[in-house]
Amino acid sequence: MxxxxxxxxxxxxxxxxxxxxxxxxxxxxxxxxxxxxxxxxxxxxxxxxxxxxxxxxxxxxxxxxxxxxxxxVLDTWLDPLREFDAAGNPVSEIRSYIRRKLEMARDFPRESRLFANEMLQGATNIEDELKGPLKSLVDEKAAVIRAWAKAGKIARCDPYHLIFSIWSTTQHYADFDVQVRAVLGQEKAGDGRFEDAARFLEQLFINGLEVRDAAP
Amino acid sequence: MxxxxxxxxxxxxxxxxxxxxxxxxxxxxxxxxxxxxxxxxxxxxxxxxxxxxxxxxxxxxxxxxxxxxxxxVLDTWLDPLREFDAAGNPVSEIRSYIRRKLEMARDFPRESRLFANEMLQGATNIEDELKGPLKSLVDEKAAVIRAWAKAGKIARCDPYHLIFSIWSTTQHYADFDVQVRAVLGQEKAGDGRFEDAARFLEQLFINGLEVRDAAP
DNA sequence: TGATAATTTGACCGGTTGGTAAACATTACA
DNA sequence: TGTAATGTTTACCAACCGGTCAAATTATCA
The missing domain is CATH 1.10.10.60 (Homeodomain-like)
Known part of the structure; x- marks a missing residue:
């Protein structure tokens, strides 16, 4: 044959x-x-x-x-979001989601860049995947976040843009690696940059999502 | 001739x-x-x-x-960061930097994607620009942010990663536009998405950078 | 207007592109 | 072992790539 x-x-x-x-x-x-x-x-x-x-x-x-x-690749790429657990503690869920995404950016930068390239170029090959499975998964997790906010466990915020901002900040360290290294310079661009990033992002998101005095 | x-x-x-x-x-x-x-x-x-x-x-x-x-393009692309004013009020400087970057993502998405492509593909053509003028500018503004933190006007944090996270979250709406639209769906993907993003990001960064009780 | 410089075009070139045809080599397995 | 299915290679193709060239056209200005 x-x-x-x-x-x-x-x-x-x-x-x-x-x-x-x-x-x-x-x-x-x-x-x-x-x-x-x-x-x-x-x-x-x-x-x-x-x-x-x-x-x-x-x-x-x-x-x-x-x-x-x-x-x-798309399948494994979405794993961290799937692990996002509604029953867990909001703060630690968000914290570990950031950490997992950051680990993926460090350990699988090529996969991240593959998607980034795809998006930049219009994503004509995977538009269906985006509008179908991806959207469903995000919708589901967005509902979880919204519930947390309603229960007063985290600040009220738009769950979709929260997810976007976690995606973008973490993937940045894979997709824009050259820029990150260039800006940090030799002394700060070592492997420690992922630890620094994790520390900063956790602070940003945890503090940023802490509950505030609600306006009546 | x-x-x-x-x-x-x-x-x-x-x-x-x-x-x-x-x-x-x-x-x-x-x-x-x-x-x-x-x-x-x-x-x-x-x-x-x-x-x-x-x-x-x-x-x-x-x-x-x-x-x-x-x-x-690189020159005008850096304008928002240049306007970052050491003499200004930290919170409103950060707020308006986010807003300007978001406006650029909305109004000049192609410019953003041009750089994103460049970074993804190794930036061999502009590595010097990154290590030279860009790094200098960021170093300068990072010093400003560090001074604000030291003066207790904003929380202590790594200024470089703060700048990275503002870059990534805002440029995301240009570079990953297809994904953003797909996930938000028809009803939420209209022009209002930039307003929603601005509101979310301001909340995230302003609250996230608010001064906390310092550990002794 | 005329002449000179600036601009535009069609034809073309060698190298690379994604992909094919068919002969050849290797493997699986009865 | 024999043989049919699977795997690999060499040679090749038409289309496209970045770029050149010389001739034709248009703008400039004394």
């Missing part, structure tokens, strides 16, 4: 799994750095250490590779 | 000014959407409404266009 590729016969070969893994790893490297249009199949093949036709045997087109990559 | 181009004879023609303006406008449109590598000269020429050789008459290379664009 000539066309088994990703269109499996039934179950994936060991070789298929290994190679697809290597390809997606290389694709992450390249797409996250140059975006979809700026990335080239040749470059991905080179990083993956295989010939271009070989790569195209597993993923028929550049777009198919990109789709597969996005789908896989 | 054959090569006056941007290498001016002495003063620029009216035609030169107009065309260079049109080209940079088109370049902003395309570069901000696709990044340097993803953008094509043909596409920029099409958006600018002129032939490719004509465009290359004004800017010899794609890189020259990009450089000219970055240089021009």
């Amino acid at each position: 000539v066309l088994p590729r990703a269109a499996r016969t039934q179950r994936r070969t060991r070789i298929q799994e290994e190679k697809e893994e290597r390809i997606l790893e290389a694709a992450l490297e390249v797409f996250s750095l140059h975006g979809f249009r700026g990335a080239t199949v040749d470059q991905i093949a080179e990083v993956a250490g295989m010939s271009k036709p070989n790569l195209l045997y597993y993923f028929r087109t550049k777009e198919a590779m990109h789709r597969a990559l996005i789908t896989r | 054959v090569l006056p181009r941007a290498a001016r004879t002495q003063r620029r023609t009216r035609i030169q000014e107009e065309k260079e303006e049109r080209i940079l406008e088109a370049a902003l449109e395309v570069f901000s959407l696709h990044g340097f590598r993803g953008a094509t000269v043909d596409q920029i020429a099409e958006v600018a409404g002129m032939s490719k050789p004509n465009l290359l008459y004004y800017f010899r290379t794609k890189e020259a266009m990009h450089r000219a664009l970055i240089t021009r």
Whole structure:
């Protein structure tokens, strides 16, 4: 047969799994750095250490590779938000959400940049994902936050913009890493910058969301 | 003569000014959407409404266009931070800095995305600008913030990470516009989202930076 | 107006792009 | 072991890429 590729016969070969893994790893490297249009199949093949036709045997087109990559990464990327627990203590939930997001920015910067590139370029490939699963998840957690505010456990605030601001402040350390390093300078740009960031952001959000005297 | 181009004879023609303006406008449109590598000269020429050789008459290379664009935009992009006034009232300075940055995200989203693309892709073209003028400016304003903290006018905090968090939260509404709209949904994604964001961010930063009981 | 400089264009170039065809090599498994 | 399915490679293609060139057109100004 000539066309088994990703269109499996039934179950994936060991070789298929290994190679697809290597390809997606290389694709992450390249797409996250140059975006979809700026990335080239040749470059991905080179990083993956295989010939271009070989790569195209597993993923028929550049777009198919990109789709597969996005789908896989998006899922794990949303895990921290899923863990956000309605039954937990608001302050510690928010604190640990910030911490988890910051850890992801530190440990998986390429994944963060992949999405950032996607958003910047209009997100035409994942708009459905955004309007569907992502929106639902955020709606759900926004309701939790709103309930906390209503119960007087945290200050009243727009839960959506709260989530946005946690996303943006934490992902900043992955997406704008070059700028962060340049501004901090050599002495402050070491690994400690994530600890400093965590300390600052926790202070900002915890104090910023503390309950105030309500206007009558 | 054959090569006056941007290498001016002495003063620029009216035609030169107009065309260079049109080209940079088109370049902003395309570069901000696709990044340097993803953008094509043909596409920029099409958006600018002129032939490719004509465009290359004004800017010899794609890189020259990009450089000219970055240089021009970077300068105005930093204006809000320059206005940050040491003599002013800390709370109102921070408040109005947030507001100005948010207005820029609303009114000049392409400029914001241009830089975001640049950062994501390693910023090799502007690394010097970052380590030089940008770092100096931030260092200067960080000193101001530190002084405010020491004087007990705002809470003690890392001034660099404070600036980063203002940058990221505000620029988020330009760079991740697609995501913001998708998550907010049709009813909340109208123009009012900037007002909502401003209200939330002011609350977050003003409360978050309010002076607390100092640990001894 | 005429001549000179500035601008615009169509045709073109070598290199790269995403992708294909088919021959060849390897693996799985009866 | 044999053989069919799976995996890999070499050679290649048309389209597109950034950029050049010389000829044609338009603006400038003495």
